[in-house]
Amino acid sequence: MSSNISKLDFLLTHEEQGGVAFKNVIRKREIISLLDLTEESTIPEIAQSLNISVPTTTAIVTELLEDGIIEDCGKIDSIAGRPASHYGLVSEACYFIGMDVRDTYINIGLLDFKKNLTLSELEIPFHLENTAESLEQLIVILQKFINHPQVGNKTILSICISLTGRINIDNGYSYSFFHFDEEPLAKHIENRIGIKVFLENDSRAMAYGEFHKGVVKNEKNVLFVNIDYGLGLGILIDGKVYYGKSGFSGEFGHIPLFSNEMICHCGKKGCLETEASGRALLRMFGEAVKSGSVTGIVSASSELNTVTVHDIIKGAQQEDVLSIELISKIGYHLGRGLAVLVNLLNPELIILGGALTNTGDYLYLTTKIALNKYSLSLVNSDSKLSISKLKEKAGIVGAALIARNRILSFY
Template sequence: MGKTFFEELNNESATGVAYKNLNLKKSILGYFANVSDATIADLAKELNISVPKMTAVLNDLIQDGIVQDYGKVESKSGRKPNLFGLLPESAFFIGVDINQRYINVALSDLQKNLVKVAEKISYKLENNKESLETLCQLINTFIKELPIPKDKILGIGINISGRVNYATGYSYSFFNFSEEPLSKIIESKVGIKVFLENDSRAMAFGEFSSGIVKGEKDVLFLNIDYGIGLGILINGQLYYGKSGYSGEFGHIPLFDNEILCHCGKKGCLETEASGWALARMVKQKMQEGSSSILFEEKGEGEEIQMEDVIKAANNDDVLAIELIAEIGGNIGRGIALLINIFNPELVILGGSLAQTGEYIRLPIKSAINKYSLSLVNNDTQLRLSQLGKHAGIIGACLLVRKRLLSLH
């Protein structure tokens, strides 16, 4: 008995006819996923393959439980052909989005549907072995509680902040304790193939693939959270840069200050325009005796976090709104720089601070108009993320799906 498609997929040494067959199967699945269900004749014509060859390959995929025969379709003349398409529950992908104080995890099927989502699972991201061990335990717990067999999960996408080389699986900002890639370390603990990605880039891909992007080819996605990340889409493709580290937007030295950034340098955009900066500014206002519900709700010695300020702003707290507007103005100044360089069709605001909606979008828009060239920014739209808090997990699932099966 020959190997199944999934066994072929995990065979990294495939060559010759086996390699060609695997790529043909990926192309067929890609057509079903990205275009539509189809007849054998349509597929053969589209992929430039003979009808007998297409019939044989489709039969293999049906036997493997990936493709389904939907029966006869209407035809203007002659015999009615059969229509074929994907069986969504034949394969699944897991997306893990790591935040500073929690993780989000999701399971998606072959047709991009989210089957199960677990949000805000308590977790503290720290650069130590204990934090990594806890992360693996949380992923294993999620897998154990799923209503599907583990062997149907083809891969896990994990988003983490900082410098990530997705091609090699190394993270250089977190959990870089071993010569072995972080993706392989986690893979050995969860028993499923793991793909690592920078969190902002994964969120961007989610938005590009299933969110607010409607045909635009040159798009910038801003992940405005404790730090500031950037996902770049150029001519419809994610841009990584030579080493895979593109998008370190938060570390542009835009301000002449003495505030030390988390990267070790001074004057970075993040020092004046991020969740970290927001928490610092609130603390200063508290010391100056400003009035806010933020100070009434927190007990003595309790730190005010970015999430607290977002909640206060959405409850119409004046100080929180003012500080978010100040942050927005600083971010807009940085985005103006990006617009002058990239001249994008669309800039998307995502991440936690985008949850404040117009409170942050309007100051950003005002600063863009002030600091960017009007001739350049005239054709740039500014929109809030459509996927919101699900952007990361959706992006993680879809990137795994794309990398394993070449599906967009």
């Protein structure tokens, strides 16, 4: 880590103090928040937005310039009068790491101060198990990334690790994995690495990435549906990620939408996930083959237990008719689920992400048909339906953004 971290100290402390020194810290943060939003602003613009006088604004901006946190981006487009200097954040001022922990691999990436993903390593082999060895492996991968020649010399302000299962984002506990200690998992890794660590749930991290660096423009009420092996949901309300009382919001896969007699892995029956997920796709595929449907993916029903969701998706891409039919069916059920969301939440935008969206229109079109059919048209006409833009990078981008935004305290 470089030595200029002292200049950024005020970003790392969150104590509430009185006095004018602290007031200045607040205003520095406010200016950074504003520049984060506007990309570039002039001193008069900042003064007006923040209700501070121009001389005071100039003084704080000068300090931030000296700290190397913001820079003069030159004078541009003045309609009349003396042109104002535009100021913006300095990309290289500090960096953040996002780590996306999956079942069989890890994705990891480096985000700069201006939210550019400057480095990423995808599909680093890893096996997620609830053991100390697995955790050790994770920490080694993280440490190795930090020691990377393109990372080692940079100021890393924080790290966010996205994990599946129950996570308490406030105290950094993970309840589903690596819960060996009294000490929160985040704290444990933090002590080993020496950099502030946050945790987040995987679906929510993906949603967060998509909300801030994906298809979302200015929408403030957005839903991100993660249709993979399971079915997850991230909810953005009023520009902020919605967690619910204990961070359990978005159990979209387990809303009781069907009267089928299918027992879901959650123990209940009739869950949407029993008809709209990779898991459902796999089950339907098995049933179809056993009852004699023809497919190019397996030749005998004995090979069935080696088939993966990925195989069926690939099958659809290669025109396998059974795969296409089943994926369309999944899409239809998903669309009915989305109708529930639309009627309840009247969102501006719904984003479809996760592996099953790689099948293009086969999933999308039936989803859209069912959504139109089952939702109130007045409400539905308000909502756009899009496909994820960040794809497999949604997790690392989301995690790194969470790391960044938690430090800069815009949640």
